[in-house]
Amino acid sequence: MNKKLLIYVISGLLMFNGCELKKRTYDTLYLRLKQDITTLDPAFIVDVDGGMLAAYLYNGLVRLDKQLNVIPDIAKKWEISTDGKTYRFYLRNDVFFSTGEKVTAVDFKKSFERIIDPEVSSPRSWIFDKVKGKDLFMSGKSREVEGFVVVEDHIFEIVLNQPFSPFLSILTIPNAMIVKPDGNHGIQYIPKGTGPFIFNDWQRGNKISLVRNNNYFDGKPNIEKLVIRFIPEDFTAITEFENGNLDVLEIPRSEFEYFTQYDRWKNLVFSTEILNTYYLGFNCEEPPYSNPMFRRAITAGINRDMIIKNFMSSRVTKAGSPVPQILINEGISFTPQHDFDSSYAKSELEKSGVNYKNLTLTLVFNSDKEMEGIAELIQHDLGNMGLTIQLEELEWTTFKEKISTGEAKMFILSWWADYPDIENFLYPTFASVNRGSAGNRVRYKNEKFDTIIEQARTCVDMQTQNKLYCDALNIISNDCPWCCLWHKKKYTVIQPWVKNYFLAPVYNIDKGLEIKLEKRQ
Amino acid sequence: MPALYLIKKIIESIPTLIGVTIVTFILLKLAPGDPIYYLVGERVDQTRLEQIREKYQINKKGLVGQYCLYVKNMFQGGMGRSYITNKTVISSLAQRFPNTLRLAMFSIIISIFSGIILGIISAYTRIPFWDQLLTILTTFGISTPVFWFGLFLIFIFARCFNILPASGTGEGEMAYLILPAITLGSRSAAYLARMTKTSMESVKGARYVIAAKGRGIHPFSIVMRHSLKNALIPIVTLIGLDFGSYLNGSVLTETIFGWNGVGSYIVMAINQRDYPVIMGGILLGTTIFITVNIIIDFLYVLFDPRIELK
Numbered sequence: 130m131n132k133k134l135l136i137y138v139i140s141g142l143l144m145f146n147g148c149e150l151k152k153r154t155y156d157t158l159y160l161r162l163k164q165d166i167t168t169l170d171p172a173f174i175v176d177v178d179g180g181m182l183a184a185y186l187y188n189g190l191v192r193l194d195k196q197l198n199v200i201p202d203i204a205k206k207w208e209i210s211t212d213g214k215t216y217r218f219y220l221r222n223d224v225f226f227s228t229g230e231k232v233t234a235v236d237f238k239k240s241f242e243r244i245i246d247p248e249v250s251s252p253r254s255w256i257f258d259k260v261k262g263k264d265l266f267m268s269g270k271s272r273e274v275e276g277f278v279v280v281e282d283h284i285f286e287i288v289l290n291q292p293f294s295p296f297l298s299i300l301t302i303p304n305a306m307i308v309k310p311d312g313n314h315g316i317q318y319i320p321k322g323t324g325p326f327i328f329n330d331w332q333r334g335n336k337i338s339l340v341r342n343n344n345y346f347d348g349k350p351n352i353e354k355l356v357i358r359f360i361p362e363d364f365t366a367i368t369e370f371e372n373g374n375l376d377v378l379e380i381p382r383s384e385f386e387y388f389t390q391y392d393r394w395k396n397l398v399f400s401t402e403i404l405n406t407y408y409l410g411f412n413c414e415e416p417p418y419s420n421p422m423f424r425r426a427i428t429a430g431i432n433r434d435m436i437i438k439n440f441m442s443s444r445v446t447k448a449g450s451p452v453p454q455i456l457i458n459e460g461i462s463f464t465p466q467h468d469f470d471s472s473y474a475k476s477e478l479e480k481s482g483v484n485y486k487n488l489t490l491t492l493v494f495n496s497d498k499e500m501e502g503i504a505e506l507i508q509h510d511l512g513n514m515g516l517t518i519q520l521e522e523l524e525w526t527t528f529k530e531k532i533s534t535g536e537a538k539m540f541i542l543s544w545w546a547d548y549p550d551i552e553n554f555l556y557p558t559f560a561s562v563n564r565g566s567a568g569n570r571v572r573y574k575n576e577k578f579d580t581i582i583e584q585a586r587t588c589v590d591m592q593t594q595n596k597l598y599c600d601a602l603n604i605i606s607n608d609c610p611w612c613c614l615w616h617k618k619k620y621t622v623i624q625p626w627v628k629n630y631f632l633a634p635v636y637n638i639d640k641g642l643e644i645k646l647e648k649r650q
Numbered sequence: 651m652p653a654l655y656l657i658k659k660i661i662e663s664i665p666t667l668i669g670v671t672i673v674t675f676i677l678l679k680l681a682p683g684d685p686i687y688y689l690v691g692e693r694v695d696q697t698r699l700e701q702i703r704e705k706y707q708i709n710k711k712g713l714v715g716q717y718c719l720y721v722k723n724m725f726q727g728g729m730g731r732s733y734i735t736n737k738t739v740i741s742s743l744a745q746r747f748p749n750t751l752r753l754a755m756f757s758i759i760i761s762i763f764s765g766i767i768l769g770i771i772s773a774y775t776r777i778p779f780w781d782q783l784l785t786i787l788t789t790f791g792i793s794t795p796v797f798w799f800g801l802f803l804i805f806i807f808a809r810c811f812n813i814l815p816a817s818g819t820g821e822g823e824m825a826y827l828i829l830p831a832i833t834l835g836s837r838s839a840a841y842l843a844r845m846t847k848t849s850m851e852s853v854k855g856a857r858y859v860i861a862a863k864g865r866g867i868h869p870f871s872i873v874m875r876h877s878l879k880n881a882l883i884p885i886v887t888l889i890g891l892d893f894g895s896y897l898n899g900s901v902l903t904e905t906i907f908g909w910n911g912v913g914s915y916i917v918m919a920i921n922q923r924d925y926p927v928i929m930g931g932i933l934l935g936t937t938i939f940i941t942v943n944i945i946i947d948f949l950y951v952l953f954d955p956r957i958e959l960k
Contacts, residue, residue, distance in 0.1 A: 175691025252690040334910040360908040368809045368816040526683035568693045
């Protein structure tokens with residue numbers, strides 16, 4: 130019996146040994162993401178979270194500052210030819226990869242060619258659409274891209290087919306960041322970069338850790354390590370934050386009031402406008418949505434102010450056009466989309482000639498508690514106009530497939546900026562060449578708009594360009610391929626020991642250099 | 651004989667496995683959704699989209715062709731590659747399986763100990779209090795949803811008292827295991843307690859028990875050596891079923907505690923329509939169930955020599 134008792138005691142002890150929790154250290158910054166990212170190879174990054182990490186690991190020719198201006202990164206300066214077709218970049222000569230090799234213009238050429246290379250199959254080949262010789266290289270008819278020119282070791286030139294105003298902006302996105310190409314590629318591959326942090330470890334589904342690059346050309350970061358933990362459940366993440374195991378937390382909407390109103394946290398909350406637009410999209414190729422008057426009627430029939438006031442509180446700002454206000458410069462003035470006006474909506478509906486009384490329309494949205502509420506409110510508003518709306522809730526992959534194939538006729542979706550330029554909210558989303566998976570999910574086609582937007586993006590004169598963007602925005606306001614709902618803001622809360630924190634409007638601005646933790650062990 | 655039985659069982663399991671792959675494959679293909687949209691993001695031109703589709707061999711060659719391709723990939727090693735991570739399915743599952751195994755083992759140990767002990771106590775004690783306590787606890791255990799119980803434990807032990815970690819697997823420390831294991835094991839413990847109680851009561855008046863009492867054997871010994879051993883068959887069956895399902899990963903528990911196991915991985919794969927991973931995961935799960943069932947068959951013989959393996 131005694132022997133048995135001993136076994137029980139020992140196994141009991143074994144169970145609880147190691148209960149002593151390791152204390153966290155304050156040289157490491159802990160962040161949380163809701164789910165694991167797909168890849169860290171710049172050629173394959175298509176999501177915001179992956180892009181945020183890319184900014185820590187890699188650098189491009191240029192980057193964005195906090196005011197969204199394009200500033201030097203590895204290129205210390207650049208010149209643009211008067212015809213707007215040639216960009217000459219003068220590179221710093223003190224930039225090294227984490228392998229210890231010096232960065233030269235050849236690395237840029239190779240990194241950029243990877244994006245277009247059919248063998249690599251990066252989904253972001255479009256970023257170099259305007260580069261000379263891109264098509265020949267992409268179809269395998271040429272062994273190099275003519276437009277990427279290594280002039281000298283530290284002078285790199287990009288030649289375009291035609292002027293392209295957002296090009297510098299495009300060069301700031303994660304896919305245009307350079308890596309040390311070593312013949313490998315694929316989603317799983319983690320290339321060597323030049324960034325302020327060096328990749329250390331990735332436990333898929335659990336966490337990613339990065340360590341400080343002490344030789345970073347722009348001064349080394351204050352923190353030694355950066356750990357990104359993947360915690361799917363909001364409540365669990367909040368508990369980890371409250372216990373001090375996370376330093377920064379994006380506030381989940383379920384706890385928005387708690388963090389913004391509770392004394393302990395409310396002074397540690399940060400918020401920023403981020404570049405996105407939520408919209409109700411219509412498949413413009415299918416009746417009754419092919420009728421602009423019908424689309425206008427729906428747009429004017431939705432009381433966005435009410436939805437925002439009662440349901441979204443201060444987490445969003447109302448959208449008057451597809452483009453967020455920060456991207457619209459003073460020279461652009463246009464008529465915003467029609468606001469809520471039930472009598473106007475009703476008259477447009479009658480004028481449209483659509484026999485709506487015998488019609489049941491389906492509103493498709495991604496299954497999500499918040500979306501469900503929004504869809505119901507829209508259903509209610511449109512119901513008041515006499516329309517019968519049926520709701521269809523789909524999980525993400527099915528939802529995206531239905532939208533890409535055009536099967537969904539009316540849907541709630543959002544568009545997030547790849548780069549901070551007005552063009553990014555108008556060309557991919559409404560130009561008819563981009564119908565379907567290239568961004569124009571509403572399959573909108575308007576030849577006048579197509580001509581104007583093509584002129585605007587290739588225009589070098591600022592004033593003419595502003596005028597063209599005004600015209601483009603007016604067409605969209607009038608045609609209503611989107612009923613623009615709102616721009617979502619981002620809210621984060623930080624621990625009191627986190628200093629120099631700033632919340633960027635674009636995900637890849639922060640390089641993690643300034644932030645520091647001031648707490649003794 | 652046992653060796654022959656084992657071989658027979660293994661051969662019998664082959665059609666089951668093939669059947670499972672076919673059924674899963676058809677179900678997956680019937681479900682809407684396309685993995686390509688997860689890979690390409692919000693903006694990709696049509697030519698590149700087709701190139702990527704070609705590269706990943708997504709939706710090629712019709713249904714039969716795809717199934718053959720899948721089987722071919724499976725035998726070529728690694729059970730094919732994930733569309734999303736491009737890693738072999740085997741390596742991704744192998745990375746997570748130890749976590750699932752640890753959680754399953756610890757949960758089943760908790761449920762066996764607490765369930766059987768509670769069951770025995772309430773079967774043997776004549777005090778109504780214990781019986782009522784058992785009824786309350788087991789009703790609570792069976793009817794409480796896992797996600798609620800998990801969040802409740804996090805709230806008490808991590809948020810209020812901060813004595814146990816709320817999520818993650820840490821560096822493998824035991825502390826990270828306690829809350830998820832209790833969450834996962836509680837329901838099984840409740841069932842086990844009920845089952846043990848009924849089983850024990852049914853053998854309480856058996857002749858061999860009365861005979862053992864007559865021989866003056868210590869009551870504790872009667873319970874452990876004679877009654878329990880005879881009451882074990884249904885209990886072992888239940889444990890086997892639960893353990894098998896724990897080894898397949900427990901989606902809710904893993905999600906709540908950010909536990910990087912097989913269950914949450916497969917659910918993620920389903921959301922992303924990552925067909926090779928889903929198929930691999932389900933195949934692994936089936937194999938586990940078959941193995942656990944064979945082991946249970948052997949345990950039956952161990953506990954009741956009258957049973958023969960044929």
